[in-house]
Amino acid sequence: MTVVLIRTENERDYDQVYKVNYAAFGNREDEAKLVERIRAxxxxxxxxxxVAELDGEIVGHLLLSRAEIVNGTECHEVIVLAPIAVKPAHQKHGIGRQLIQEGLERCRQLGYYVVLLIGHPSYYPKFGFKxxxxxxxxLKQFEVPDDVFMVCELKDNELLHIQGELIYPVAFFG
Ligand SMILES: CC(C)(COP(=O)(O)OP(=O)(O)OC[C@H]1O[C@@H](n2cnc3c(N)ncnc32)[C@H](O)[C@@H]1OP(=O)(O)O)[C@@H](O)C(=O)NCCC(=O)NCCS
Incomplete structure (x- = not known):
């Protein structure tokens, strides 16, 4: 495992964060641009x-942002995880794990107890996603198989009173 410094991103990191997302997703800019749209x-x-920092270099990035679960006239604020990226040369060394664990801890501290994502069904369950x-x-905005649409409850029984459709903000749609 490579121990990295996990810290809040600041504006001076934006260029490096773009590059981390670009490289992690196979030299395409969709996710890097998604981060820019959500920030706005x-x-x-x-x-x-x-960001995950190693010897002054940003090697990983995780973005968690707000979204809503809507049920008729009821609306609950939740968090969605996307994207997460680790530079290819640093993958499989526990950096993604450190980002997710710190990210979920911060959600808890901020009082956000429900985190959702669309992701790989073999990666996220180890962090509590189901x-x-x-x-x-x-989820109706994206047509995805049941096992990739996942949720993590950061407080017992939180989902007992939260039901409905997850609505990703427009920033997710270019
Ligand atoms: C997905 C990603 C962020 C994981 O980061 P990472 O630093 O490589 O992951 P870690 O080393 O922390 O892995 C944690 C665990 O997941 C496993 N794992 C890592 N990548 C995996 C993958 N693609 N599928 C399944 N399991 C995976 C590791 O074996 C490890 O398991 P363990 O802790 O039980 O040994 C990174 O591989 C990446 O940037 N991928 C390209 C971008 C991407 O696909 N992002 C996710 C979609 S938003």
Whole structure:
């Protein structure tokens, strides 16, 4: 495992964060641009944009941002995880794990107890994520298989009173 410094992103990091996302996602800029669009909205929570620093270099980035679960006239504020990126040369050394653990801890501290994502079903369960649809949550904006739409409850029984459709903010749609 490579121990890294996990800290809040600041404006001076933006170039390096772009490059981390660009490289991690196979030299495409979709996710790097997604980060830029989310930063420009009220759904951005600065303390939940985290970088992993190693010897002064940014080698990883995690963005958690606000979204809503809507059920008729009820609306619950939740957090969505996307994207997470570790530079290819540093992958599989526990850096993603350190980013996610610190990110979830910060959500808890800020009083956000429900975190959702669309992601790899073999990666996220180790952090407490479970398929979301059997727990009463719906996703219609993206057509994805049941096992990739996941939720993590950071407080016992939090989902007992939160049901409905997850709505990703418009920033997610280019
Ligand atoms: C996904 C990603 C962020 C993981 O970061 P990482 O630093 O390589 O992950 P870690 O080393 O912390 O891995 C943690 C665990 O997940 C496992 N793991 C890592 N990548 C995995 C993958 N793609 N699929 C399944 N399991 C994976 C590791 O074996 C490790 O398991 P362990 O702790 O039980 O040994 C990184 O591989 C990456 O940037 N990938 C490209 C971008 C991407 O696909 N992002 C996710 C979609 S938003």
């Amino acid at each position: 909205t009220p759904y951005f929570v600065p303390q939940l944009s985290l 398929p979301a649809r059997p727990l009463g949550l719906e």
